[in-house]
Amino acid sequence: MEVYALYGSSGTGKSSSALGLAHRLEIEAIIDDGILIYQGRKVAGTSAKYEKTKIQAVKRAIFFYPDHAEEVKRIMGRLPISRLLVIGTSKRMIERIVTALGLPAPAKFISIESIKPAQEIRAARYIRETQGKHVIPVPRVEVEKDFFQRIIASAQQIFSHRKEVIGETTIVQPAFSGGRIQVYEHVLKKIVQAACLRFPEVAQVHKSTYTFHDLPRLAVNLTLSVPFGTAIRPIIRQLQQALYDELDYCLNIAPASIDVTIQSVRIETSLTQKSL
Template structure:
C-alpha cells in the first residue's frame, strides 16, 4: 500500500482539498479525523468532528481508542486499497496514525501550502473561525445515516473532468468548535466607505456587496472623478490594494477578489 500524507494546521482547508488530491493521484481511500473513506463512502471508524471536546476529538483523530483503531485496521486488511491519503495537522500526528493502524511508512508528504494558495488558506481559516464550519469528505447521506440528529449545513459534489462522481464533502458544525463570530454587513460597508473616502478620485460609493459562502469576495459600485488623461485601471487598482490591506488588518480576511463597477465618470478638464 502506498501512503500519501497531507498536513497543515486546523482550518486551512485540508478536507476540502482531499478529494481533488485523491483524484489527481488516483488514491483509493482517505483517513480523515478518525474515519476511513473508501471510494467516496465511509468504510470504518468514527468522526472526531462529533466529539464534545477538543481533547476527545484529538484522541479520536489519532485512533487512541482500541475499538475504533481495530475497526479501521480490519477494513484496511479487507479492502483492495492501493493508495491511501492521510490528513493531519502535522507530520508528528501522521506518524501517530501510521503507528496506531500498523501502516507502511509514508511515501509522499504534502503540505497544504504546497497545493493551495495563501489567500485560499486564509479564507478557509476565516470561515472556520467565524462560522465554525468543518468539512467531512463523505456524502451527506453517509453522515445522516450515522448521525440522524446532527445538523448538516450543505453538501458539495466534486466532479472529475469526465463528470463522473469521485466523492463528495459535507459541512458540519462540531460541538467543540466554540460557536461563530458574526460580522455585520453594515460594519463592512462602513469600512469600504472609509477607505474609498481617502481617495479624492472617488466621487461616491453607491453599493457594496459581500459573498462569504465560499471564498470572501467583494464587489463595489463607485463613481469616479478623474483629470483628463488619467488611467482608470491604475486608480481602481490603488483603491483595490487599500481595501485588501484594510480587510486583512481589521478581520484577517484576504479577499479572493475585489471587483469594481464604475457607475459614472466625471472628467476634470482643468
C-alpha cells in the first residue's frame, strides 16, 4: 500500500480538499479524523468530530483507543486499497496515525498550502472560527448512519439542525467547537475610519457596512478631495489594500471583498487655480 499525507493546521480546509486530491492522485481510501473512507463511503471508524471535548477528539483522530484502531485495521485488511490518503494537522500527527494503524511510512507529504489558494484557506479559517463548522468528506447518508448507531449506544438524541450538505461532503458543528467570535460594529467602524483618513485624499467617510453571514465583506462610502486631473482609480486600489491589511492585522479577518463607493469628489480650488 502506498500512503500519501495531507497536512495543515486546523480549519484550513483539508477535509473539503481531500476528495479532489484523492481523485487527482487516484487514491481509493482516506483516513480523516478517525474514520476510514473507501471510494467515497465511510466503511470503518468513528468521527472525532462527534466527540464532546477537544481532548477526546484528538485521541479519536490519532486512533488512541485500541478497539477503534483494530476495527479500522481489520477493515483495511479486507479492502483492495493500493493508495491511501492520511489527513492530519501536522506531520507528527500523521506519523502517529500511521504507527497506530500499522501502515507504511508516507511516500509523500502534501501541505494544504500547496494545493489550496491562500484566500480560500483564510476563508475556511474564518468559517471555522466564527461558525464552528467542520467538514466530513462523506455523503450525508453515511453521517446519518453513524448518528443512528450512536443513538443506540448512548440513548441520546443527537439529530439536530447543525448539519448541511455540500455535494459529497457533510458539514457538522461539533460539541467542542466552542462558541463564536463577536466583533462589535463600532469597533469595525473605528478601524475603517482610521485606515481611510490616513489618506489625505479622503475628505469624509460617510458610511461603512459589513456582512458576515457567509464570508466577511466590507462596503465603504466616501467623499474625496483631490486636485484637478487626479487619477482616482489608483487611490481606490491603495485604499482597498490598506483596509484589507488593517482588518487582517487588527482582527485577523481577511475580507472576501471591499467595495468602495465615491459619493462625491471635491476639487481643491487653490490647486485648480494654480494649474489654470
